[in-house]
Amino acid sequence: MISKRVGIVESIVDQSNGLDDIRVSLNGEIQRAYNYTKMTGKINVGDEVVLNTTAVELSLGTGGYHFVIANLNNLESNLTEGGHIMKLRYTPFQVKVDSVEEQESVYHEKIDKFESLENMPVVVGTLHSMLTPFVASYKKNNPNKKLVYIMTDGAALPIYLSKNVDTLKSKGLIDSTITIGNAFGGDYECINIYTALITAKEILNADCVFVSMGPGIAGTGTKYGFTGIEQGPILDAIKKLNGNPIAIPRISFADKRDRHVGISHHSITVFKDIVNVGVNIPITNYEEEKLKLIKTQIENNNLDENHIIRFINNNSTKEDLDYFGLKVRSMGRNYDQDKEFFDAASSAAYYVMEVCDGSRRKDY
Template identity: 80%
Template sequence: MISKRVGRVVEIVDKSEGLDDIRVEINGDVQKAYNYSKMTGKVNVGDEIILNTTAVELSLGTGGYHFVIANLDNRESDLTLGGHIMKLRYTPFQVKVNSIEDHESEYHDVIEKFTSLEDMPVVVGTLHSMLTPFVASYKRNNPTKKLVYIMTDGAALPIYLSKNVDTLKNKGLIDDTITIGNAFGGDYECINIYTALITAKEILKADVVFVSMGPGIAGTGTKYGFTGIEQGAILDAVHKLSGNPIAIPRISFADKRERHFGISHHSITVFKEIVNVNVTIPVTSYDEDKLEVINKQINSNRLSEKHNIVYINNNNTKEDLEYFDLKVRSMGRNFEQDKEFFEAASAAAYYLVEVCDGSRRKDY
């Protein structure tokens, strides 16, 4: 069930494409809320609004904000032109999009005639916070190459929620975005990962693709009960379409939960049991103690028998982020607090730079 409250807008803190960061008064208390302007329209200070307050009342980390359901002082909105594919289907918030696959799309025949990704590298992460370090390292070394981000519907559905994407696009580091499934708001809309990969290759002419869910992840502490398990099926899809599947392992030595120490149990489950094909897993050559933990996990789960484990000497992540004036945070921790996590994502970029591009340095 949805918990709803009536509030009044008292401040508009920030605006970006499709997202308003606002402050609302509810029963005398001023609280934070988000308004998706492309869904619920423009808001002004003083407007009376209906809010979804469910996540805040449950004290959730994922989705833990108020969201505007409707603006009682601005009840009208216009239907956008074109498109017949619905996302958030059969809900009060279903939205119409111009999907690449639509029979009226100018790209319909391109999808139909597709044959192969021709070994196009596709890097697949689990957490949205892997995006920024990967992009920073890749684009610093390949400023003229085209990088496309595919956002799945494993977490946040509107891409507007991601301030990372907004920042990276404004800096010219992400060239195009695609939203799939019930995720929406990308530069291009697709129904599933297969047509999104085809779009990236044939329409957007991508040199590399990064795939992950949007902000947030659902986890339950159980072996299979986490949305990041989608990584396995996505890697299989890349292989099926004759692409080059590359997986980012979730690695941390700052997470206090034992199941996420070293290589997270999420990654081990995906690599050991879910993905059906051989994939490349770049691993940063951390210091001796940390690498010993990781190697024990790799060996005890026999991951090297199934996958291509490649060790990368990567000491450049922080410098790459600072070069573009980018800040990172994951699970509340910044780079200094959890550098191994961010280096794991960056290592995938250096694998592409040093191995796939045929310019592997002698010290690697």
């Protein structure tokens, strides 16, 4: 159920592409809220707004903000002028998008005549925080290659919520974005992962593709009850379309939960029980004791029998991030607090350069 309250806009702290970070007066307190301008219109100080307060009332860490449902002083909004495909279907918030697949689309014929991804490298992460270190390492070494980001609907649905995407696009490090399923707001809209991959190849001429959900992730502590499980079917789709599936393992030595130490049980579950094809899994050559644990996990779960495990020398993650002035954070931890996590994403970029296209220097 949705908890709704009416508040007054007190200030507009920040405005970026499609997202307003505002402060509202609610129950006598000043509280934070987000307004999606393309969905709920332009906002001004003093406006009376209807807010979805559910997440804050539940004290959620993910999605723990108020969101504007409607601006009572401005009911006009315009997500898109064309298109016939609905996202957030059959809800009061359903939006119309111009999808590349639909028959009226100028891209319809290219999508329909697609044959193969021709071994195009597609890297699949499970957390949105894997995006920035991957992009930094890939683009620092390949500034002229086209990198496309596909955002799934496993977490946040509007791409506007992602400050990471906004920053990376403004710096020219992501060339194009695609949103799929019920996620929306990308440069291109697609119905599913298959047509998104085809769009990246046939329409955007991508050299490399990164796929992950938007900000936020849901987990329950059960074997299959986490949104990152989508990594398995996505890897299957890449292989089915004759692409090169590359999986980023979730690795940490800072997480206090035993099930996430070393290779997370999320990744082990995907690689062992969910994905149906052999995939490429880059592993950073961490320090000896940490690498020993990871190798034991690989051996105990027979991951090397079904997948190609490649160990990558990589001490450049922080340098790559600093080169572009990028900061990273995942689960409340920055690079120095959880370097192995971010190194895993960066090493996937070095895997692409080392194995897929040979662009990595040979003197590492």
